[in-house]
Amino acid sequence: MPSSERRLMRSRRHRAFVAALAAGVAMLLTASPGTAADKPPARSLAELDEAFAAAARNLARRATEAGDESLAAMISDWPLPAAGERQLVVQIPSRIEKPATVDTPDEETVWNDFVAARRTRAAGLFDHAVFVAGGHDRTLTRDERAKPAVDAPPLAQRSCEALRLLHEALRDDPHHERARGAGGWVKRDDDWLWPEAAKRLDRGEAYDPAFGWMPKARLERYRSGERFDRGRWVPAADDEARPRDVKHGREFHSDHWEIVTAASLADAAVLAEKLEETRNAWRQVFGAYAFEPADLEKRLAGRGRTPVHAPHSAILCAGRGQYVSELEPLEPRVGMTNGIYWTPTKTIWFFTDEAADPPEPDPITIHHEATHQLFTEGRADAEKARQQAGERCGFWAIEAAACYMESLQATGFGWTVGGRDAGRAPAAKDRLDEEFYVPFAELCGLGRTAFQSHERLQQVDSQIAGQADFLMNGEGGRYRESFVEYLARVYQGTADPDTLARLCKRSYADLDDAYRRHLQR
Known part of the structure; x- marks a missing residue:
C-alpha cells in the first residue's frame, strides 16, 4: 500500500477516534456542573470502564504500529487492577508529562488520543463522585423502602466512595480543575501543589528532597556543601561529624511536616518521604474522616475553601538510647516501643538504628504512628475534644x-x-x-x-x-x-x-x- 494511502487511513482512524471521544465528552457534559446532584450521571461506571478499555486496546495497537512498544505497554498497563478485598491508592502526578520516546508525528497522535481518552473517563468519574457525595441526604424511593437491597451499605453517606472516584479521576487527568480544587490542591504555573507547599513557594522558598524547603539562597549553599549551624556557615562534613541532641537538632521541612533531627539530614529526608507517603495514602483510605458528608458534598460542588494547615511535628533521635532518655520521663514504657505519637505535644518520635532488623525507623512503624497523628490532627473537633x-x-x-x-x-x-x-x-x-x-x-x-x-x-x-x-x-x-x-x-x-x-x-x-x-x- 502506498505511503499516502496509509497516511489517509491513519488520518481517518484518528478522526473517527476523536469524533467518538467528542461524543463521549458531550454526553458527560450534559451531566456535569449544571445537572442536579441527585440525578445519576448519563454513563454508568461500567460503561465508562468499557469505553476506556476499548479505546486503550485500539491505542495500544496503534502505538505498536507506530513502532513505540513502550507507549503501547504504558497504554495497556494503564487501567487499574480489580481492587478485590483491598483498597487501591493511586499516585497522582502534578502534571501530564509526555514520554521521551514519543518523538514522531504518528506517536504524537496516539499520545494525544490517549490523553483525550483519559480526560473523558476522568470527567465521568468526577461526575459520579459528585453524585455519590450527595447520597447522605438522598430520599429513598418507594421501591427502595419496600425492597431494600440485601447487600446495601448500612449508611446513606458514601464519602469514602466519592473520594475514591475523585482520586481515580485525578490519576486519569491531573489537570481536572474541579477535582483538584475539591481534593485541596492549588495551582502554581503548570503544577498542582498542596497549599502548604504553594505558600512556601510564594515566599521565595524552594524544595530539594535532600534538604527540604528553605530559602533559595540558603538552599544553594546547602547544595554546594555548606551547612548553617548556630548562626554561622560550616562545611557539611564538620556539621555531620558533630553529635546532636534533640534540643539542638537540625530542621527538615517537608510539605506537611516539620522534622527536628538529632540524626543526619539524610535520615530526616528518608523519614519525610515516608511520612508524606503515609499522608497521601491516608487521605484516600480514611480521608472521609476529615469531612462531614455535607461539607464534602460542598467541596465537590466547588463551594469549599482550601485552608493552609500548620505543619505536623516529628522528632528523629540519633539511636534508641537517646529516644528512651528523652521520652522515659513522659512515658515509662517507651523502651518497649520503636516509635510513638505523643498526644500532649502532638509530636511523633522515631529513632535511627541501622543495625536493627529491620533498620529503624521501619516504614511500618512510620505508617502506624503517622496514622495516629493524622487522625488526631485531622479534624478540629477531635483536636478540641475534652x-x-x-x-x-x-x-x-x-x-x-x-x-x-x-x-x-x-x-x-x-x-x-x-x-x-x-x-x-x-x-x-x-x-x-x-x-x-x-x-x-x-x-x-x-x-x-x-x-x-x-x-x-x-x-x-x-x-x-x-x-x-x-x-x-x-x-x-x-x-x-x-x-x-x-x-x-x-x-x-x-x-x-x-x-x-x-x-x-x-x-x-x-x-x-x-x-x-x-x-x-
Missing part, C-alpha cells in the same frame, strides 16, 4: 486503624492497603485458628486503660488488625463508611459501647460471625 480519644470506650479502633495502615504496599500505580494476606491480617487468622478471640461487644466497651492493660495485648493487637480489614474490605466494603464514621465519633469522644453496632445496623454477634467468615474463607 478527653483523650477512646478514653471511655472504643480505644481498640484507634489502634486497629493504625495497624491497618501498616499493610501499605507499593505498586506500579501507587499502593495497596489491606487484604487478608497483608500486614497483620494473617496473624489475626492465626489467632482464630488458636481459638483466641475477643468479641466486638467486649472490645467496643474497653477504654484506653483497660485495652492497654489487657493480659494478652499482643494477641489482641493482631486480632484488631484483622477486624479493621474486615470492616474496611469485607463483604465488598459494606461497612467501610460505618467504620470511618465510628472512628470520627471515637476521636470526638461521642462514641458509646453500642455505636459501632448501630452504625453497621448489625448486632455484635452478627459482626463476630461475619468477621470469622471473612478471615477463614
Whole structure:
C-alpha cells in the first residue's frame, strides 16, 4: 500500500477516534456542573470502564504500529487492577508529562488520543463522585423502602466512595480543575501543589528532597556543601561529624511536616518521604474522616475553601538510647516501643538504628504512628475534644486503624492497603485458628486503660488488625463508611459501647460471625 494511502487511513482512524471521544465528552457534559446532584450521571461506571478499555486496546495497537512498544505497554498497563478485598491508592502526578520516546508525528497522535481518552473517563468519574457525595441526604424511593437491597451499605453517606472516584479521576487527568480544587490542591504555573507547599513557594522558598524547603539562597549553599549551624556557615562534613541532641537538632521541612533531627539530614529526608507517603495514602483510605458528608458534598460542588494547615511535628533521635532518655520521663514504657505519637505535644518520635532488623525507623512503624497523628490532627473537633480519644470506650479502633495502615504496599500505580494476606491480617487468622478471640461487644466497651492493660495485648493487637480489614474490605466494603464514621465519633469522644453496632445496623454477634467468615474463607 502506498505511503499516502496509509497516511489517509491513519488520518481517518484518528478522526473517527476523536469524533467518538467528542461524543463521549458531550454526553458527560450534559451531566456535569449544571445537572442536579441527585440525578445519576448519563454513563454508568461500567460503561465508562468499557469505553476506556476499548479505546486503550485500539491505542495500544496503534502505538505498536507506530513502532513505540513502550507507549503501547504504558497504554495497556494503564487501567487499574480489580481492587478485590483491598483498597487501591493511586499516585497522582502534578502534571501530564509526555514520554521521551514519543518523538514522531504518528506517536504524537496516539499520545494525544490517549490523553483525550483519559480526560473523558476522568470527567465521568468526577461526575459520579459528585453524585455519590450527595447520597447522605438522598430520599429513598418507594421501591427502595419496600425492597431494600440485601447487600446495601448500612449508611446513606458514601464519602469514602466519592473520594475514591475523585482520586481515580485525578490519576486519569491531573489537570481536572474541579477535582483538584475539591481534593485541596492549588495551582502554581503548570503544577498542582498542596497549599502548604504553594505558600512556601510564594515566599521565595524552594524544595530539594535532600534538604527540604528553605530559602533559595540558603538552599544553594546547602547544595554546594555548606551547612548553617548556630548562626554561622560550616562545611557539611564538620556539621555531620558533630553529635546532636534533640534540643539542638537540625530542621527538615517537608510539605506537611516539620522534622527536628538529632540524626543526619539524610535520615530526616528518608523519614519525610515516608511520612508524606503515609499522608497521601491516608487521605484516600480514611480521608472521609476529615469531612462531614455535607461539607464534602460542598467541596465537590466547588463551594469549599482550601485552608493552609500548620505543619505536623516529628522528632528523629540519633539511636534508641537517646529516644528512651528523652521520652522515659513522659512515658515509662517507651523502651518497649520503636516509635510513638505523643498526644500532649502532638509530636511523633522515631529513632535511627541501622543495625536493627529491620533498620529503624521501619516504614511500618512510620505508617502506624503517622496514622495516629493524622487522625488526631485531622479534624478540629477531635483536636478540641475534652478527653483523650477512646478514653471511655472504643480505644481498640484507634489502634486497629493504625495497624491497618501498616499493610501499605507499593505498586506500579501507587499502593495497596489491606487484604487478608497483608500486614497483620494473617496473624489475626492465626489467632482464630488458636481459638483466641475477643468479641466486638467486649472490645467496643474497653477504654484506653483497660485495652492497654489487657493480659494478652499482643494477641489482641493482631486480632484488631484483622477486624479493621474486615470492616474496611469485607463483604465488598459494606461497612467501610460505618467504620470511618465510628472512628470520627471515637476521636470526638461521642462514641458509646453500642455505636459501632448501630452504625453497621448489625448486632455484635452478627459482626463476630461475619468477621470469622471473612478471615477463614
